[in-house]
Amino acid sequence: MRAAVAADRALDRVSARAFVREHIAPHADVWDRQGAVPEETLERIGEAGLWAPFLPADLGGRGLDMVALGEIHEEVGRGCSSVRSLLTVHTMLCWALNRWGSAHQLEQWAQDLAAGRVLGAFCLSEAGAGSDAAGIATTAVAHGGGWLLRGAKKWITGGQRADLFLVFARTEASIVALLVPRTTPGVRVTPIHDMLGTRASMLAEIAFDDVVLGPEALLGPSAFAAGMVLTGTLDLGRYSVAAGSVGIIQACLDASSAYAGERSVGGTLLRELPLIQAKLSDMVTDVRAARLLCEQAGRLKDAGDPATIMATWVAKYFASTAAARHATEAVQIHGANGCSPHYPVARYYRDAKVMEIIEGSNEIQRTTIAGEAFREGTS
Ligand SMILES: Cc1cc2nc3c(=O)[nH]c(=O)nc-3n(C[C@H](O)[C@H](O)[C@H](O)COP(=O)(O)OP(=O)(O)OC[C@H]3O[C@@H](n4cnc5c(N)ncnc54)[C@H](O)[C@@H]3O)c2cc1C
Structure with missing residues (x-):
């Protein structure tokens, strides 16, 4: 049973990745300049069943668990943080509706939200x-x-x-x-x-x-009940932003390793230079660590364990700060090209900074995590 769930999940990640590679990532820089994601893409996301796949089947979803949802949001964030942001807020509304909605509200909204015919904020x-x-x-x-x-x-x-x-x-x-x-x-x-x-x-x-x-x-x-609605919804938004930040780190790694393999200085490829290798090794390490923290938070959500709240704070703090750090280094590795509109790393750099502000800023995250440490101990 566990193996079947894991196999389904892997398939969800793979198909989300394929969707993002075809329909999202190649256009993200243009959308960034235009300041909007086109309607056609919003519809495609609906056709791919990505707006709210965690909703139960009778509400139009596929009953996906939170680990799988996090993986999808990571893949979308790897391609385009703007699209991932739209998914995040839509997800927050859908989650709250599913958790707290009356029969009438569910009947009125759930199917349309699941299909993306109605978008939430x-x-x-x-x-x-x-x-x-x-x-x-x-x-x-x-x-x-x-x-x-x-x-x-x-x-x-x-x-x-x-x-x-x-x-x-x-x-x-x-x-x-x-x-x-x-x-x-x-x-x-x-x-x-x-x-x-x-x-x-x-x-x-x-x-x-x-x-x-x-x-x-x-x-x-x-x-x-609004306090609970707010806490639960913000927690889910934070989880999605954490996953999206993992996607940004991965995208920085993808772009930087490719660039380091083709750009040479003084006859030496960047990838041969120890200082560039150090930056790439830190990206590899942090993307794995951030991904594991998100997965842990997702597993706790799936188990209904309230410890997920703190696990999500930690995941979001780690992933967003790492994304900002590595996006800075990705631009550095690209030199002047990194400052130009011809490579995506400038977008990652700008997007990553936002991740340190939304769904609980760095300072609020650190205060909350420290406060919890004093209350609960650190283990
Ligand atoms: C791109 C983007 C998208 C957004 N989308 C949404 C959305 O969809 N819905 C929505 O409701 N909001 C949204 N926001 C708003 C976002 O949630 C807030 O920006 C965020 O909560 C921070 O609030 P603030 O900007 O008012 O900063 P402030 O609260 O004014 O904070 C300013 C600075 O002071 C620090 N600070 C605040 N309190 C403390 C403290 N107690 N101790 C130490 N430092 C502190 C903060 O960390 C920050 O560095 C979005 C913001 C951005 C930039």
Whole structure:
């Protein structure tokens, strides 16, 4: 049984890799410059069943486990961090819906989300609140049996394109998680362009100008469940970003080893130079270590073990910082070519920096990991 699961998983990774090689990686630099992933590719991702393969079959997925999902997100991240970012936020919404959605919400959204006919986005950050999620100012006030939503979310990945927003808002007593269709009157989308990295991930600011929502918008059994929705969803997003960061390290290694094998200086191939070898050896070592940390976090998720939360923090911290470090070295190995638009390493460099900021910045990761160490011990 275990061997069969492992074989299926290997097949999922291989087919995701083939899909990325054909449909994503060759175009990623162009999309990066254009600032968008084309509609045709979003549809292809749906045809390949990659939007939400972890959903159960009756909701339109394939019941893939979290280890397999991480591997797919790694492969996508290896090809294009913008596409992986779109997958991440879509995954977060789908996961929350599957975990907390009512029968009505599941019936209304799950199949379309699984197929990518409806794309999801995750709306927590605001101009005045990022790391400090408790500081959000968007409000949801009880109104006619439902909610009146007022405020604005910023830096929303996929916001230019998404059809359904998972929005966190403050009530008098706590925080609620609300499902808000883009077409709801009062929802205003303003594109954000020219970010440093993940430039094709179609960021937007989403304003909610007195948006009237019915009671069915609430995700979770009660307003008090929103804390759990938020924790679980952020954990999954962090897992996906960790996996995507592994993909970036692998892509840096792929590009750098190829370049070092063809570029010579003073008659010597770069690959023969000890200082270049040292950089490549560190990439090889760290990509394996980061991959194992992600796999461990995924296994704990599949086992339903709460230790996955800390394992995911550690995986994301290690993978994102390693990705930023190795992307810097990948540009260094490529010299001036690495600074040009003709090699993908400049994109990896910009994308990797973003990984150190999103889903828990470096500083928040280190504080959280250290805090856990003091609470639980280090073993
Ligand atoms: C490309 C991109 C995509 C994004 N997509 C989304 C999305 O889809 N949905 C969404 O909701 N948000 C999204 N975000 C926002 C992202 O989650 C926030 O940028 C992140 O949480 C950090 O918040 P901030 O930018 O407000 O930085 P701040 O919270 O203002 O932090 C500024 C600096 O202070 C440090 N800092 C903060 N608190 C502490 C502390 N206690 N101790 C030490 N240092 C601290 C931070 O690490 C950081 O270095 C995205 C951001 C980017 C760049």
